[in-house]
Amino acid sequence: MSEPLINVSLYHVLGVLIVLYGHLGIVKGREVCYNPLGCFSDEQPWSCTPERPLAALPWSPEKINTRFFLHTRQNRWQHQIISARNLASIKASAFRTNRNTHFIVHGMGDKAEKNWVPKMCKAILEEEDANCIGVDWHDGSGWIFIYVQALNNARVVGAEVAYLLKVLWENLRYPASKVHLIGHSLGAHVAGEVGRRHQGIARITGLDPARHYFENAPAEVRLDSTDAAFVDVIHTDTGPLIGLGIMMPIGHLDFYPNGGKRMIGCPNKLVLIESVLCHHLRAVDYYLESIKSPEGFLGYPCDSYNSFSYGSCFPCPKSGCSLMGHFSQLPPTLSATPQIFYLNTGGSISRLSRWRYKVSVTLYGTRTFKGRFYVILPAARGATWEYEIVRNGPSYGNTFSGFIDLELSLGRMNHVTCKWKPILLNLFSHQFGAQRIEIQSGKDGKVEELQLKGKLILQKSDPPGCLILAL
Known part of the structure; x- marks a missing residue:
């Protein structure tokens, strides 16, 4: 009987810390401008709403230090750093305009080197001759005690990616229709900001997009189906107490493996940070394995996970099921509301497909x-x-x-x-x-x-x- 009390206490402590942070020098109704990215306000809908009670202005681009790590088949083991502010760095790199480009954006407290980001790039390059760019904003991605600051910094990161796409179009005639953005946690909402600023993005994939300050928030401040021609989302940590992932469907196709709350193979003790992060990062694991095993992540359209478990949505309907992960595709016809899919997975890394x-x-x-x-x-x-x-x-x-x-x-x-x-x-x-x-x-x-x-x-x-x- 003691564990639930500990969990609630931890959740409340984090809430108090965030509230204290909100009272330490945060001034509402202000704006900052960073050339050439534009201006950023802390007024509605960015703050002062039921979903976003606290306000913060994003840090400067110099402090956030967004960097772009390019991987291609020519340099898959060692990334090249390119910059929108230095066109020569792009022209001298292995970036090629005849390829599709995948941007991979990490979330809070993460980075884009020596972890899952370059691993995902290498997996993609095994299947496709592409440009794969890891977006590193480690200096501005923060941690839990400055979460409000980190989510506002994400707006600048989105503007940085959008500015790079603008430079690629204006100088190399590289179109947004060749661009796929993959974002985990806060990185998913970074991708949404890119799509809001730069029209015509082909696809955005949200890997368990962050929940807090985004759940039920206006589409302008979060990832939404209007941000790209095709938006697919994988939900893996939507538990009601301390889940980090957004619950609501926000894409064209929304996948809830194992019901979307607790992932098979992750520790069950909610008080362990590694347990919480395991569920949150499982979306990354599923996407990685889907690159090699696409048919093993078939999502079934269904009203609920219970209905799926009882077999009410079996087999696939005439309209078909949809693949979750790298090979997910925009269906021939789209409904006015998000299409929701369920599936079960395995619990061991590299054996997750079913x-x-x-x-x-x-x-x-x-x-x-x-x-x-x-x-x-x-x-x-x-x-x-x-x-x-x-x-x-x-x-x-x-x-x-x-x-x-x-x-x-x-x-x-x-x-x-x-x-x-x-x-x-x-x-x-x-x-x-x-x-x-x-x-x-x-x-x-x-x-x-x-x-x-x-x-x-x-x-x-x-x-x-x-x-x-x-x-």
Whole structure:
């Protein structure tokens, strides 16, 4: 019973610190101008609203020190620094106008070197001959105790990126239609600021965009679907108490893996900072793995995660599902409201992708029993996957279904093993098997049916039996 009290106390302490910060010299109703970026005000909607009670003016560009680290296939292991204020640095670099450009923007307290940012650039360059630019604003990204200052500094960073795009267009005729912005946490809202200032951006991807001071705020101050031709968002830390990610859908396509609140594989103790950051950074992990395994992050359109879990949104509708991550695409037709997608993932880094199937089992047996029924599917290199299909009450002659999320896409199978475990002990005379097993793919709805071939193999509770052979 003590942990929730500790969590609430921590949350309140952070709130008090932010309020104290707001009373230490913050003056509302002011404006600062930084050539050539323009002017920045601390008036509404940037502050003095229910969503943004505290005000702060952004630091100067010199203090924030935004830098652009260019990676290409010619220099993927060592970035080149380019600057909008030094055109020669761009012309002398490996930047090429015939390629698409991906900007990657980190969030609060982070940086763009020796971490996930160059790692993501290298992964993208493995798949595409592109310009990949890490946007480093470490000096201005702050930390939790100056969060209000950091989120206002993000406005200057967005202006810096927009100014670079302006220079690229005016001098090299490089269009915004070749630009993709990827931002994590506060970096997602930096990307939104870029799109607001520089029209025609092709795509913005928000990786768990920051919540505080952005949830329910006007579109002008946060990432929004109007900021690019295509805006896709991955939500991974929307828990109600101390979640760092925005809850509301803000893009054209919004993905909520595992429901969007608590990510599989992250520690469960909410008081641990590494636990909170694990959920918040999982969006980065999903995006990274999606570059190599795009089909393993298929999002299903659904009203809620509960409906998705119960199978109400399975298989993909005629309009199709959408891929989450690097290969996400703008659908042929857009609705007036954001389209929301759900999916399940794995919990181990490099094994996060999953393929969803529906397994239906028609049982055969000597009598009704209470217990659990499992199917065991063959995997690669002689391994197997075991999944519970029925809990508490199968009976012979009936068909039961369950949904499973596999580490790999299933090919054609020639056998499935099943087993059951009774609830009560000493029921060894009860024998069960399966007459038919159907496996339906979520992606295309195709069904593979495996039926009994030859003699039915009945099975006691142990060892596994009930071998079903495909015809």
